[in-house]
Structures are given as C-alpha cells and as structure tokens.
Amino acid sequence: MGAHTKASTRGTVRKFKVWRGDAQGGSLEDFEVEVNEGEVVLDIIHRLQATQAPDLAVRWNCKAGKCGSCSMEINGKPRLGCMTRMASFEPDEVVTVTPLRTFPVIRDLVTDVSFNYEKARETPAFAPPPGVPGRDYRMQQVDVERSQEFRKCIECFLCQNTCHVVRDHEENKEAFAGPRYFIRAAELDMHPLDVRTDRKEYAQNEQGLGFCNITKCCTEVCPEHIKITDNGIIPMKERVVDRRFDPIVFLGRKIFRRPEGEGTAPTTATYSSPTWTHHAGEPQPLAAAVGEDGRMPITEITFDRAGAASPFGDDIEFPVDPKSLRYNHPEGVPPTDEVPHPGTGATPDVQG
Incomplete structure (x- = not known):
C-alpha cells in the first residue's frame, strides 16, 4: 500500500x-x-x-x-x-x-482482423526442393539477406490498416491482399530454396499488386521498421513489369526463345481458398545456364526467368558439396553425401 x-x-x-x-x-x-x-x-x-x-x-x-x-x-x-x-x-x-x-x-x-488470416490462407506456402529433407537445406547468408528482413514481421496489421486501398474502399478487400502479403510473396520469390516460379504472376493476378500506388504509408507505421515499399513491393512491381511490359524483354523472347507457351510443364500445385481456385504453370528453363564456351550470357533477356539463372546449372540438387561449386560446373563432378557441418568453419553455408 x-x-x-x-x-x-x-x-x-x-x-x-x-x-x-x-x-x-x-x-x-x-x-x-x-x-x-x-x-x-x-x-x-x-x-x-x-x-x-x-x-x-x-x-x-x-x-x-x-x-x-x-x-x-x-x-x-x-x-x-x-x-x-x-x-x-x-x-x-x-x-x-x-x-x-x-x-x-x-x-x-x-x-475483427480475420480478413488478414483469410489472405494468409490464400497465399501459396513455401515450396521446398522436391526430395530434399529439411535438415539438408543449405543457404548462404548472402542469398537470404534480402528476404530475411521480411521475416521480422510481427503481424500487427498496422500496414494493412493504414493502406488506403482497403481503408477507404471496402469493395477492394476481395481482390487486394495488402502490403503484409506483398512482402510475403516477395520473401518467397527471393528465397533461394523456393521452387515456385510464378510468385510475381500470383502477386499481380491474385493479390492485386497493381492496386498499390506505393505511397509508403505502410512503411511509415511498421513498428519493426521493415522497408515494405522500397525493399518488397517496388521490386515485385519491377519484376512484373520486366516480365510483362518491357518491350526489350518482349523482343528478346521473340528473338532468343521459342514461342511463349512451349517448354512449360503443368504443375501439380493447386491454390485453394473459399472463393477461388488457381492453377498455375511453372515455366521450365529453356536455355542453359552457361554457354558452350563455359560462360554465362551477358543479358537476362535470354532467360525464361526474371532473374539470372544459376551459374551452377539448372540440374543442381541439394544438398550440395561446397567443393563442387564452380562457375563452369563441368560435367562429371562426383556426387557426394558429405556436407560439412555448419559449425566446423569449412563452409560459409547456413543451415536453414
């Protein structure tokens, strides 16, 4: 007292x-x-x-x-x-x-913030490399630095609340996922082990990425100081533009590749929600990661993906023996099941 x-x-x-x-x-x-x-x-x-x-x-x-x-x-x-x-x-x-x-x-x-959990259920989850147990995932820190920032999200939904696309327009909620789930899509799109290749298309077609006009109000209220707009939403918008609307990329497809639609295989993944079902096709690589001279092509427009292809080739499997990682990725590298323990200092890889 x-x-x-x-x-x-x-x-x-x-x-x-x-x-x-x-x-x-x-x-x-x-x-x-x-x-x-x-x-x-x-x-x-x-x-x-x-x-x-x-x-x-x-x-x-x-x-x-x-x-x-x-x-x-x-x-x-x-x-x-x-x-x-x-x-x-x-x-x-x-x-x-x-x-x-x-x-x-x-x-x-x-x-009632259940709107956010409905959008979370609609977002396709992390798609791991097939046939690789989680204990064998290996990632270098440099590969996850960009997406690691988005993992700080505590889901307070302040960014969702301040986003005027849904704050001032109730009718947009069905077609608009909001900034919290744009950075979720960006995180998975940047993830080195996620095998889905349609994250950008999903963000544009199903999450309503095009509604966002990057006013940065979501970034201003984030208590974890995540740069939602600059590091998440804008890069996703740029990747969508590169894939869909850039005339140079369009010309590159016409010159260097087979007609669009060839060389793709249907995926077995299905996104289900109470209101819609989305089937996506995963484009398969149409060009080798390295040329016959053992060098990478200069320009991205020769690739089927928005980012540059792996210099180690598209047939690489995890876990990877660090000793076999060479930019020329020559044929005949003997497979190995031995992966140095992360604590031994033999490799900078981080177990994910």
Whole structure:
C-alpha cells in the first residue's frame, strides 16, 4: 500500500478520449487518468480497466512489441499501444485512443482482423526442393539477406490498416491482399530454396499488386521498421513489369526463345481458398545456364526467368558439396553425401 501511495504522488493526471462501443456504434468517452514516468499507452488502458472502466475491451499479449496484438490508433495514427510512450505527447495534450479503422469493430478497441488470416490462407506456402529433407537445406547468408528482413514481421496489421486501398474502399478487400502479403510473396520469390516460379504472376493476378500506388504509408507505421515499399513491393512491381511490359524483354523472347507457351510443364500445385481456385504453370528453363564456351550470357533477356539463372546449372540438387561449386560446373563432378557441418568453419553455408 505504501509503495502504491508513493507512486501515486509522482504521477500526473492526463486527459484521454477512448472509443467505447461495438458493431452497432459507439462514441468517444472522456477519462482523466494518472500517468507515471516511463509508462506507455497500454499501461494507461490497463489502469482504466482497473479503476474506471472494468468492461473496457482491448487485445494484448506480450507488452514487448513482439506479438502485434495491441494494435490501435492513437491520436489518429496506427500504433502499438505497448510501444507508444506517454512522454512522446505534450503534457497538456489530450490522447485519443480508437480501434483500427480498416477492420470491423467487435467491441471497444478490439477489431475483427480475420480478413488478414483469410489472405494468409490464400497465399501459396513455401515450396521446398522436391526430395530434399529439411535438415539438408543449405543457404548462404548472402542469398537470404534480402528476404530475411521480411521475416521480422510481427503481424500487427498496422500496414494493412493504414493502406488506403482497403481503408477507404471496402469493395477492394476481395481482390487486394495488402502490403503484409506483398512482402510475403516477395520473401518467397527471393528465397533461394523456393521452387515456385510464378510468385510475381500470383502477386499481380491474385493479390492485386497493381492496386498499390506505393505511397509508403505502410512503411511509415511498421513498428519493426521493415522497408515494405522500397525493399518488397517496388521490386515485385519491377519484376512484373520486366516480365510483362518491357518491350526489350518482349523482343528478346521473340528473338532468343521459342514461342511463349512451349517448354512449360503443368504443375501439380493447386491454390485453394473459399472463393477461388488457381492453377498455375511453372515455366521450365529453356536455355542453359552457361554457354558452350563455359560462360554465362551477358543479358537476362535470354532467360525464361526474371532473374539470372544459376551459374551452377539448372540440374543442381541439394544438398550440395561446397567443393563442387564452380562457375563452369563441368560435367562429371562426383556426387557426394558429405556436407560439412555448419559449425566446423569449412563452409560459409547456413543451415536453414
């Protein structure tokens, strides 16, 4: 009791407006709450529950900025309640706390974010190399650095909430997956072990990548500071443009390749969701990774893929003996089942 009294004498009373209501409607209610040094907005919400509004609904879990549960809008900006310090506001500023605007309200500060989980189910999962057990996956750090950034996502859905394509247009939700799932597609497209080759086409045709006009509002609200637009969405857009609309690539296809449609094999993978089923064909490589002189071609337009083909050839299998990795990839390299342990220092590969 004495400790509580001592803490109370240090606190100051601040004014808050908190949205109260449900799916049928609601309004902002005024509160005056004690605020102590070092506290965050979620602390204030908990104090409100304990002292003035025991039925106030709020979603939270870790209180450490790692679960993404306490997403809310604070003074109009999508933020995490547990990562927004009261010291960031002016002493006489009224702090307004409202639920995420893009998603339906369940009660008070809790919204129905099931839209995001539906889009997650529609996104094709990681497709591993066939016939390779997970313990044998090998990746070099340089190959995963770009996509590793997107793995920091805590799925707070603040980027989804602030994206005006769905925030201001409810009718877009069916055809638009949103920035969180664009970086998921980009992550898999950049993954060195993912064998699907149609991630870009899927993002354009099924996720609504073309709706995004790269205003970077999703990047601005990301609590993990992921460069969603610059490192994820824009590269995916560029790859789609390269494949579909670049006149030089189109000319290259006509000059260096067989007519489009030949040399492809149907895939056995099927994407299913409650509303649609998508069958995609995986284009197979039509050109060797290296020429007869043992060198790689200069230009990408000779390849069936948006990125350059592997200098080790398209027939390579995992696990790979690091001693056999040569840019000329000569015939007759003896196969081996021995892969140096990642901890021995014999290879820079990282076990994935």
